[in-house]
Amino acid sequence: MSHKLMKEAFVSNHNGTSVLEITQGLCFPSLCILCRGLLIILSQHLCSSSHTWRTGFFIDFVFVIVPVVTTLTILASFIFFEYLAVIIFGAGLFYQIYCRRTCYARMPVQKILEKFLKTSLESEYIPAISCFRVINSAFTAVAILAVDFPLFPRRFAKTELYGTGAMDFGVGGFVFGTAMVCPEIRRKCMEGSRFYYFTKSLYSVWPLVFLGIGRLIIIKSIGYQEHLTEYGVHWNFFFTLIVVKLITSLLLIFLPLNKSWIVAVSTTVLYQLALDFTPLKRLILYGTDGSGTRVGLLNANREGIISTLGYVAIYMAGVQTGLYVLKKRSYIKDWIKVTYGILLTAISLFVSLYIVQVNVEVASRRMANLAFCIWIVASSLLLLSSLLLGDIILSFAKFLIQGALVPCSWKLIQSPATNKKHSESLVSEAERNKPSICLITAMNRNQLTFFLMSNITTGLINLLVDTLHSSTLWALFVLNLHMFTNCLIMYLLHLQDRTIKFW
DSSP, X not given: OOHHHHHHHHTSSXXXXXXXXXXXXXXXXXXXXXXXXXXXXXXXXXXXXXXXXXXXXXXXXXXXXXXXXXXXXXXXXXXXXXHHHHHHHHHHHHHHHHHTOSSSTTSOHHHHHHHHHTOEEEOSSOHHHHHHHHHHHHHHHHHHHHTTSTTSOGGGSOOSSSSBOTTHHHHHHHHHHHHHTOTTTTTOSOSSOHHHHHHHHHHHTXXXXXXXXXXXXXXXXXXXXXXXXXXXXXXXXXXXXXXXXXXXXXXXXXXXXXXXXXXXXXXXXXXXXXXXXXXXHHHHXXXXXXXXXXXXXXXXXXXXXXXXXXXXXXXXXXXXXXXXXXXXXOBHHHHHHHHHHHHHHHHHHHHHHHHXXXXXXXXXXXXXXXXXXXXXXXXXXXXXXXXXXXXXXXXXXXXXXXXXXXXXXXXXXXXXXXXXXXXXXXXXXXXXXXXXXXXXXXXXXXXXXXXXXXXXXXXXXXXXXXXXXXXXXXXXXXXXXXXXXXXXXXXXXXXXXXXXXXX
């Protein structure tokens, strides 16, 4: 067997793992991000000098990226102990902050909480959405390289037909995260005729066309290993994004944004009915001749082309979520209600997922069926709610320490119910105007560039390193170097105030 075939066999024919294990690993970085914020607040209080960009990058890399690497590799079977260790560490940090608080030092905790709930927020964006997109990007960037090393658990690899693997979440999570910040929600490109708006959407996807064709040419020309049943012979993730963007842009021209959830539900239910009661499922699995032929454009790329319907449903669910979360709210108590609502919806969807998998069909990334769409949306909402909860806890810690500055977090402003003197002490003018220099903001700013860089470095490493026979220590070194390099490039671009965008 050639080396290429060995690598293809190494990442193929896997059945995934439990939804619970994936959910635990997915939400773990949100706890680490909370600890990062608490550590920054405490260190600022103990040390009067501010962090340099090098120190800030190191802290962000250790608390945001390293946990993703370890959770997907050497500590994959010890997630409970990871949670326990980080919870103890975070609780210790929070206790120190509370004991050293400079605001409301002599006030009982109940009164402090009452005042905190009346505090309002000032933010140009929702930090939880940025963190969601960054976690998914880091998760994907680590997994696409780690899967080629023996230390990556095979149960986390992409599933062949049915099941849920950790890597199966990547594409769906990327689509959901992109939808939450789409131009329609941010009220951009809404001026002019509908035809003008749609032509702007067409123009915006040309870089994806370039990237999709470029990836196809490079993969075929160098004989790089491929997982054929993932998208097909010629199709790839960039082509899926193009089709999803065009279809959803057309839908959102004619449909109100607040009805996106109806489109999402209708699309995925009708698609599942087509899979169950028409030859569509047989076409995806076995081709038009029933023997797995790859002759013809449709047969060659049947998985990628047909599964796009599922991703359209996920995108529309993301639009509905983004519309709800990005709605302007002033007070902490309002965001607690939002967090509770999203968490409740996520739990309801997980219950629905269980019912669908028992009575209809198990989740399938290859088909992007009803169960798969429910799983992606439920996991995304759970991650988003955990990040919102972390933001609220972090805001309370900032509320206790005068002048605390945490990049990529809510900025607190005082409510009318409290006195003006303390209002000025909550957040200084410097904090309001200070740019957010951190790895999270940097990766969120150039998300597509980061994804492209990760794919390029993954390809180079696979061409230069014998991943199949690498030791655990060497694999960990390569993975961390891979992430460190790409993250540093994004960080330096952010320091230079540069966004890589072609449209």
